[in-house]
Amino acid sequence: MTFYSEHSKVWVSVDCIIFGFDESKLKVLIGRRQMDPGRGEWSLYGGFVAADESLDDAAARTLHELTGMENVFMRQVGAFGSVDRDPGERVISIAYYALINVKDYSETLRKEHGVEWVDASELPRLYSDHNQMVAKAWKLMKQKMRTEPIGFRLLPELFTLTQLQRLYEAVGGEEIDKRNFRKRIKEMDFIEKTNKIDKKSSKRGAALYCFNHNSYEKSPDFKL
Amino acid sequence: MTFYSEHSKVWVSVDCIIFGFDESKLKVLIGRRQMDPGRGEWSLYGGFVAADESLDDAAARTLHELTGMENVFMRQVGAFGSVDRDPGERVISIAYYALINVKDYSETLRKEHGVEWVDASELPRLYSDHNQMVAKAWKLMKQKMRTEPIGFRLLPELFTLTQLQRLYEAVGGEEIDKRNFRKRIKEMDFIEKTNKIDKKSSKRGAALYCFNHNSYEKSPDFKL
DNA sequence: TCAAAAGTGTTAGATTTACACCCATGA
DNA sequence: TCATGGGTGTAAATCTAACACTTTTGA
Numbered sequence: 001m002t003f004y005s006e007h008s009k010v011w012v013s014v015d016c017i018i019f020g021f022d023e024s025k026l027k028v029l030i031g032r033r034q035m036d037p038g039r040g041e042w043s044l045y046g047g048f049v050a051a052d053e054s055l056d057d058a059a060a061r062t063l064h065e066l067t068g069m070e071n072v073f074m075r076q077v078g079a080f081g082s083v084d085r086d087p088g089e090r091v092i093s094i095a096y097y098a099l100i101n102v103k104d105y106s107e108t109l110r111k112e113h114g115v116e117w118v119d120a121s122e123l124p125r126l127y128s129d130h131n132q133m134v135a136k137a138w139k140l141m142k143q144k145m146r147t148e149p150i151g152f153r154l155l156p157e158l159f160t161l162t163q164l165q166r167l168y169e170a171v172g173g174e175e176i177d178k179r180n181f182r183k184r185i186k187e188m189d190f191i192e193k194t195n196k197i198d199k200k201s202s203k204r205g206a207a208l209y210c211f212n213h214n215s216y217e218k219s220p221d222f223k224l
Numbered sequence: 225m226t227f228y229s230e231h232s233k234v235w236v237s238v239d240c241i242i243f244g245f246d247e248s249k250l251k252v253l254i255g256r257r258q259m260d261p262g263r264g265e266w267s268l269y270g271g272f273v274a275a276d277e278s279l280d281d282a283a284a285r286t287l288h289e290l291t292g293m294e295n296v297f298m299r300q301v302g303a304f305g306s307v308d309r310d311p312g313e314r315v316i317s318i319a320y321y322a323l324i325n326v327k328d329y330s331e332t333l334r335k336e337h338g339v340e341w342v343d344a345s346e347l348p349r350l351y352s353d354h355n356q357m358v359a360k361a362w363k364l365m366k367q368k369m370r371t372e373p374i375g376f377r378l379l380p381e382l383f384t385l386t387q388l389q390r391l392y393e394a395v396g397g398e399e400i401d402k403r404n405f406r407k408r409i410k411e412m413d414f415i416e417k418t419n420k421i422d423k424k425s426s427k428r429g430a431a432l433y434c435f436n437h438n439s440y441e442k443s444p445d446f447k448l
Numbered sequence: 449t450c451a452a453a454a455g456t457g458t459t460a461g462a463t464t465t466a467c468a469c470c471c472a473t474g475a
Numbered sequence: 476t477c478a479t480g481g482g483t484g485t486a487a488a489t490c491t492a493a494c495a496c497t498t499t500t501g502a
Contacts (some may be wrong), residue, residue: 003259004313007272008231014306021372035227048231051314055305079303079318081236081279089228092236092276094303109477164455179456202453204499386480403483404465426480427473 011091014059015130016066017047017077017137020102020117021154021165026170027102028134029066031115032125043127044134045115046093059096060082066113067105073153074098075144077137085129093129095136099153121173142171149190149222152211160198160206161185168224184224185209190216225388235315237353240290241361242402244326244341245378247392249389251326252358253290255339261311268358269339270317272404283320287357290337296351297377298322299368301361309353321361328382337380345397356371366395373414373446377433384422384430385409392448408448416438 018029033043049055059074077095085091091141102117110116118124118136123131144150151167153161165181185191192215196208216222242253257267271286273279283298301319308314326341334340342348344362347355369375375391376383389405409415414436421429440446 003314004235007235007273010275011228012236014293049234049305049316051232051234052307054315055303056308076302078300079279081273081318083276083278091228092273092279094305160454176494177494178454179494182458184454202499203501204452204454205441206274206454222345384481401466402481406482407484423457423473425473428471428479428481429473430481 011089012049012055013091013093014047014049014055014062015044015080015093015095015133016059016074017095017097017119017134018043018063018065018067019097019099019137019141019154019169021106021116022102023165026066026120026138026167027117028120028123029110029115030118030123030126031113034114038127041127042124044095044130045113049065049094055095056095059067059094059098063096063098063148066109067100068109069100070105072098072100073150075140077133077140080129080133082129083168088127093133095133095137097141098148099141101156103156122172138171145171146224147222149216158194158196158198158208158210160201160208162206163200164209171221188222189219235313236273236279237270237315238279239268239300239304239319239357241285241319241321241358242270242287243321243323243344243361243365243378244329244343245391245394246326248390248394250362250391251341252344252347253334253339254347254350255337255340258338262351265351266348266354268319268354269337273318274384279329280319280320283318283322287320287322290333290339291324292333293328296324297374297401298324299364299438300326301357301364304353304357305420306353309364311352317357319357319361321365323365323374325380326379330337336447344394347359354409369395370448371446373435373440382418382420382422382434384425384432386425388433402412412446413443 013218020027020029030042030044030200033039033041045062045066047058048066049058053061063072063074064070064115074096077097079092079094081092083090120134154167155163161217165176165178169176190212192210194208194210197205197210199205244251244253254266254268257263257265269286269290270281271289273282277285287296287298288294298320302375303316303318305316305371307314344358356431366448379387379393385406389400389402395401416434416436418432420432422430422432
């Protein structure tokens with residue numbers, strides 16, 4: 001009998017804010033709750049933390065459950081613990097955000113789980129405190145995206161500078177000057193121009209770039 | 225019988241990183257653990273989250289328990305949840321940092337609880353993951369201090385510009401140019417010069433300033 | 449031939465940094 | 476009288492922001 005037992009235990013869950021990007025819009029993966037309480041309401045995807053797994057592991061497992069994806073970039077958003085945040089029982093939840101490339105997520109799997117990509121800026125009212133979670137996740141992600149090259153996780157391996165710019169505009173919520181943007185990109189040697197051309201988005205065709213991890217590790221100076 | 229019961233519950237605690245400032249050093253309040261596991265090790269002050277209180281409330285209550293203080297500025301640092309972070313049982317902990325004025329904390333009370341102010345930059349090895357908690361708390365606090373006028377919570381009501389500068393130097397970890405610092409302060413009308421003079425720190429005496437909350441609310445432009 | 453997106457430099461203004469001396473006073 | 480911390484301005488360098496036209500090509 002230790003001092004622990006004087007205190008009460010609570011359920012702990014993780015909720016995932018899964019961000020994607022679709023040409024010009026930041027997206028979040030949400031679905032209709034399949035269980036009570038709150039059945040039918042829009043909600044983030046989440047799960048309970050098991051006794052033998054860390055919070056980070058629980059978040060990764062939950063994401064994997066939904067998407068089949070591994071080694072996804074995830075960061076903790078914070079703990080949400082109002083007493084009545086879950087209408088059923090006392091559950092505190094640790095929110096995590098994840099960045100994935102929409103195209104890497106099988107449409108079949110997505111439909112099976114009944115989740116949808118919704119514009120981050122036009123989210124419906126979500127279950128419990130999930131809107132707050134998204135807001136905080138977005139804010140943190142935006143901050144981190146200025147100083148670390150994590151945005152590439154939302155893009156295909158090869159991307160055009162316009163795509164990259166649209167991504168930063170979508171996340172930052174404001175337009176960016178094309179020439180100033182490209183000037184800054186050119187200074188970062190780890191964003192490499194390939195000899196491939198994207199012909200889908202324009203008649204003229206746009207050069208495709210890629211992010212070189214090794215090169216970044218050597219001189220990690222990122223600012224956008 | 226709901227779906228909750230299939231899952232296991234865990235203990236949830238809060239740990240407080242209580243920051244203070246002592247003329248030129250950022251301080252953290254730590255003490256020797258009074259209970260097993262880890263009895264005798266240096267540790268942050270913490271407590272368990274009760275069934276009927278929010279995480280924020282638990283943090284405020286824990287801080288109050290130790291200091292008798294209320295309405296203290298506190299912010300969540302994040303959730304720490306490695307499986308074996310607590311050697312006794314599975315406990316996840318939510319860290320919070322608090323900013324207090326060292327002089328507002330009764331020395332008597334401090335000694336009663338057996339806690340001490342230790343230089344944040346020279347902390348000993350702490351129990352479990354508490355060093356990580358402090359590191360993250362410091363980082364977050366530093367960030368927030370650049371864009372929000374929270375530093376004043378660590379200073380007396382009236383302070384000299386040198387004290388303020390030392391505070392920013394201690395938190396930021398690097399020296400600041402006196403003239404540039406004062407130039408920026410002068411632009412912020414909510415940092416008001418009083419007609420009082422501090423004679424303790426110099427023969428000549430230094431003007432005492434105060435932070436005017438109302439004035440700040442009217443035009444909140446803070447950057448340091 | 450024209451619509452649509454790609455690509456490219458320069459300049460003015462704002463911000464940031466570096467820097468050194470006189471002042472007032474108590475010991 | 477001198478040691479100590481208080482108080483003050485300017486100039487160079489850097490960074491940021493604004494801005495418009497030419498190119499390519501598929502329809």
